[in-house]
Amino acid sequence: MTDVKPSIEQVPGFRVAGVAAGLKKNNALDxxxxxxxxxxxxxGVFTTNHMKAAPVLFDMxxxxxxxxxxRAVTVNTKCANACTGEQxxxxxxxMARLTAEKIGIGADEVLVxxxxxxxxxxxxxxxxxxxxxASGSLGGDWAAAxxxxxxxxxxxxxxxxxVTTASGATYHIAGIAKGAGMIAPNMATMLGVVVTDVSLxxxxxxxxxxxxxxxxxxxxxxxxxxxxxxxxxxxxxxxSGVTLQSPEEFTAxxxxxxxxxxxxxxxxxxxxxxxxxxxxxxVKGAPSPEAAHxxxxxxxxxxxxxxxxxxxxxxxxxxxAAAGRAGINIVPExxxxxxxxxxxxxxxxxxxxxxxxxxxxAYSEExxxxxxxxxxxxxxxxxxxxxxxxxxxxCDLSHDYVSINGDYRS
Amino acid sequence: MTDVKPSIEQVPGFRVAGVAAGLKKNNALDxxxxxxxxxxxxxGVFTTNHMKAAPVLFDMxxxxxxxxxxRAVTVNTKCANACTGEQxxxxxxxMARLTAEKIGIGADEVLVxxxxxxxxxxxxxxxxxxxxxASGSLGGDWAAAxxxxxxxxxxxxxxxxxVTTASGATYHIAGIAKGAGMIAPNMATMLGVVVTDVSLxxxxxxxxxxxxxxxxxxxxxxxxxxxxxxxxxxxxxxxSGVTLQSPEEFTAxxxxxxxxxxxxxxxxxxxxxxxxxxxxxxVKGAPSPEAAHxxxxxxxxxxxxxxxxxxxxxxxxxxxAAAGRAGINIVPExxxxxxxxxxxxxxxxxxxxxxxxxxxxAYSEExxxxxxxxxxxxxxxxxxxxxxxxxxxxCDLSHDYVSINGDYRS
Numbered sequence: 001m002t003d004v005k006p007s008i009e010q011v012p013g014f015r016v017a018g019v020a021a022g023l024k025k026n027n028a029l030d031x032x033x034x035x036x037x038x039x040x041x042x043x044g045v046f047t048t049n050h051m052k053a054a055p056v057l058f059d060m061x062x063x064x065x066x067x068x069x070x071r072a073v074t075v076n077t078k079c080a081n082a083c084t085g086e087q088x089x090x091x092x093x094x095m096a097r098l099t100a101e102k103i104g105i106g107a108d109e110v111l112v113x114x115x116x117x118x119x120x121x122x123x124x125x126x127x128x129x130x131x132x133x134a135s136g137s138l139g140g141d142w143a144a145a146x147x148x149x150x151x152x153x154x155x156x157x158x159x160x161x162x163v164t165t166a167s168g169a170t171y172h173i174a175g176i177a178k179g180a181g182m183i184a185p186n187m188a189t190m191l192g193v194v195v196t197d198v199s200l201x202x203x204x205x206x207x208x209x210x211x212x213x214x215x216x217x218x219x220x221x222x223x224x225x226x227x228x229x230x231x232x233x234x235x236x237x238x239x240s241g242v243t244l245q246s247p248e249e250f251t252a253x254x255x256x257x258x259x260x261x262x263x264x265x266x267x268x269x270x271x272x273x274x275x276x277x278x279x280x281x282x283v284k285g286a287p288s289p290e291a292a293h294x295x296x297x298x299x300x301x302x303x304x305x306x307x308x309x310x311x312x313x314x315x316x317x318x319x320x321a322a323a324g325r326a327g328i329n330i331v332p333e334x335x336x337x338x339x340x341x342x343x344x345x346x347x348x349x350x351x352x353x354x355x356x357x358x359x360x361x362a363y364s365e366e367x368x369x370x371x372x373x374x375x376x377x378x379x380x381x382x383x384x385x386x387x388x389x390x391x392x393x394x395c396d397l398s399h400d401y402v403s404i405n406g407d408y409r410s
Numbered sequence: 411m412t413d414v415k416p417s418i419e420q421v422p423g424f425r426v427a428g429v430a431a432g433l434k435k436n437n438a439l440d441x442x443x444x445x446x447x448x449x450x451x452x453x454g455v456f457t458t459n460h461m462k463a464a465p466v467l468f469d470m471x472x473x474x475x476x477x478x479x480x481r482a483v484t485v486n487t488k489c490a491n492a493c494t495g496e497q498x499x500x501x502x503x504x505m506a507r508l509t510a511e512k513i514g515i516g517a518d519e520v521l522v523x524x525x526x527x528x529x530x531x532x533x534x535x536x537x538x539x540x541x542x543x544a545s546g547s548l549g550g551d552w553a554a555a556x557x558x559x560x561x562x563x564x565x566x567x568x569x570x571x572x573v574t575t576a577s578g579a580t581y582h583i584a585g586i587a588k589g590a591g592m593i594a595p596n597m598a599t600m601l602g603v604v605v606t607d608v609s610l611x612x613x614x615x616x617x618x619x620x621x622x623x624x625x626x627x628x629x630x631x632x633x634x635x636x637x638x639x640x641x642x643x644x645x646x647x648x649x650s651g652v653t654l655q656s657p658e659e660f661t662a663x664x665x666x667x668x669x670x671x672x673x674x675x676x677x678x679x680x681x682x683x684x685x686x687x688x689x690x691x692x693v694k695g696a697p698s699p700e701a702a703h704x705x706x707x708x709x710x711x712x713x714x715x716x717x718x719x720x721x722x723x724x725x726x727x728x729x730x731a732a733a734g735r736a737g738i739n740i741v742p743e744x745x746x747x748x749x750x751x752x753x754x755x756x757x758x759x760x761x762x763x764x765x766x767x768x769x770x771x772a773y774s775e776e777x778x779x780x781x782x783x784x785x786x787x788x789x790x791x792x793x794x795x796x797x798x799x800x801x802x803x804x805c806d807l808s809h810d811y812v813s814i815n816g817d818y819r820s
Contacts, residue, residue: 050733050734051731051735082731083768084768085743118730119765227731303807317528321459324461325457329460332493355493399812402808406808
């Protein structure tokens with residue numbers, strides 16, 4: 001039995017801290033430390049950007065050498081440590097070494113994450129100060145840990161699942177994430193850490209994490225930009241004593257992990273830069289799932305579609321035009337388009353059919369606008385040409401997005 | 411010798427009209443008619459969108475059957491006649507038939523173009539009225555013809571070249587275009603018509619038009635959206651008596667045609683929806699021209715890059731991050747990035763090097779911002795990994811873009 005909750009209660013064997021190291025102004029939380037009392041198996045999913053930030057390169061190397069004995073993750077905001085050359089790599093290493101020193105573990109047992117502006121070197125004095133503060137205040141304050149990794153996020157993102165096995169044992173999965181901008185369909189989270197007290201071989205952890213991120217973090221689109229720093233980590237310390245053994249147990253874990261990742265991924269969209277509307281966009285009837293995803297992604301990244309969402313405009317014309325340029329051979333006469341209030345991946349009694357037989361229906365513009373005025377709107381595009389389907393979660397493009405990003409560095 | 415001018419003087423044998431048919435409010439010009447006294451060879455380049463509008467399907471068919479005997483082009487605004495099914499195709503045919511009837515030619519000698527909102531049927535009474543008005547006022551008013559095809563454009567776009575051959579003969583090339591939104595790298599113009607009084611075989615016309623559009627219209631990026639209606643037509647009536655014969659003469663024509671198309675394409679960017687800044691973005695040192703174009707296009711369509719342009723922010727971090735996610739294998743340490751005021755495809759004495767050796771240089775932020783405050787800024791990204799290069803013309807993403815497109819249909 002799985003119980004999913006929006007806020008994290010406890011994950012035995014993990015202690016956390018979110019502190020103000022002086023990276024942000026006004027004494028805001030800006031660094032987070034997660035420590036496991038027992039060694040963890042660990043896995044990571046990283047940005048496929050060719051301009052990988054130093055912490056990404058560092059973690060990839062660290063996990064190659066020591067995926068069965070990770071003890072801590074240190075995260076800083078305000079500075080992405082990206083495009084920082086040899087000095088940046090040295091600083092990422094130093095960030096791990098300082099963490100290890102403060103909590104009395106090996107430097108090869110620490111992973112690091114950075115987020116913020118590209119191209120500045122880490123302010124290592126403040127980083128050292130933050131690590132010292134955090135290592136001295138480790139405890140159960142996951143809300144602070146979630147807050148300590150935020151950049152332009154307006155609220156912390158956390159998710160929590162408690163799973164009870166058939167034999168009555170219990171284990172936990174907790175995750176925190178940050179998003180806001182540079183959110184694209186390839187490894188969409190900016191930063192995310194998921195921890196569990198189940199016992200899990202590192203290679204299994206990697207496979208499950210990849211699969212879970214494929215259907216969650218990789219399905220959210222804020223602006224189509226993919227960051228230099230995107231990282232999702234999974235740490236499993238085995239403290240619960242539960243070792244997954246049967247297919248049923250693996251399935252239950254996979255489902256709970258996916259639920260935690262989905263909650264975090266959707267929160268990233270809901271809190272995207274300048275977002276006023278949450279869109280559940282499903283493309284079905286495509287020649288393949290990949291084709292469906294390509295169409296969904298083309299629609300979700302179209303500035304014309306996204307500004308129409310912002311204007312509460314049921315502009316199906318821009319949606320089908322975007323579908324038409326996705327590079328997939330679709331036949332206009334087979335295409336159907338519905339809108340529905342809420343978050344749903346199918347057509348229901350509440351759905352309004354806007355387009356069929358290559359033309360708009362005689363739908364009521366008033367009714368369409370009423371649906372689009374909801375904070376959550378679902379769009380279903382049926383290509384009528386196969387069994388492939390894909391759902392992405394996306395948002396509108398607003399004045400605030402332009403303001404936030406036209407003025408980010410100042 | 412080629413003389414390129416911003417406004418059209420005359421092209422012997424062509425008469426035009428721009429009229430107010432009542433499609434737009436306030437008696438604004440909303441339909442354009444171009445008529446040749448002599449039959450023209452004609453060629454077209456069309457949107458690759460799978461949701462092709464009725465006039466696109468009609469013209470493609472018309473040119474297949476009658477590419478050596480075209481006499482007129484009729485254009486309407488406000489209604490794109492896209493996603494309009496059989497009725498839309500019938501209306502496109504009727505628009506051609508009405509034109510033919512009014513000017514006394516065959517219905518198979520007319521091409522039609524439509525631009526505007528997707529999904530409405532053409533208001534055929536107004537269209538008929540406009541054709542009647544236009545056919546009665548044909549003359550040399552190219553400014554009115556350019557104005558009659560505008561939608562959210564703020565100013566008409568025209569270009570003109572006069573070419574004198576080695577033997578002293580003279581011919582002309584004139585073009586009008588409309589753009590503003592839904593401008594993407596695949597067949598970027600919304601609508602464009604180029605006419606010439608040179609004599610040109612239809613197949614040659616097609617090849618030259620494709621080549622010219624490849625390096626002009628297909629290099630402009632406003633928002634990355636590709637329309638259902640994008641059409642570029644070339645009509646050659648041969649009235650000048652000049653028939654291109656030598657390689658030199660073909661080259662001169664090709665260059666003049668490209669110059670006309672480049673002027674129109676750049677005007678489309680300059681007048682893009684909400685544009686405050688004109689960016690000349692060159693990627694060189696890529697493994698191939700296609701790879702260079704893919705990188706340039708990824709940068710030019712990035713909302714984060716475009717909002718930074720709007721904010722006068724020399725945010726090289728977002729530019730190299732976009733380059734890194736373009737799917738081309740680039741090595742950060744080989745990449746160099748310069749910015750230069752004006753419109754230039756190379757680095758000069760005025761250029762500022764922002765990024766090299768995988769890191770930002772110690773450039774002056776004040777100097778970078780000063781360059782970015784120009785109305786025209788050039789960006790040069792050298793991947794250091796080959797001979798492929800590509801230049802695109804693009805713009806910023808502003809509040810006005812969001813306003814215009816959040817509220818287009820109302």
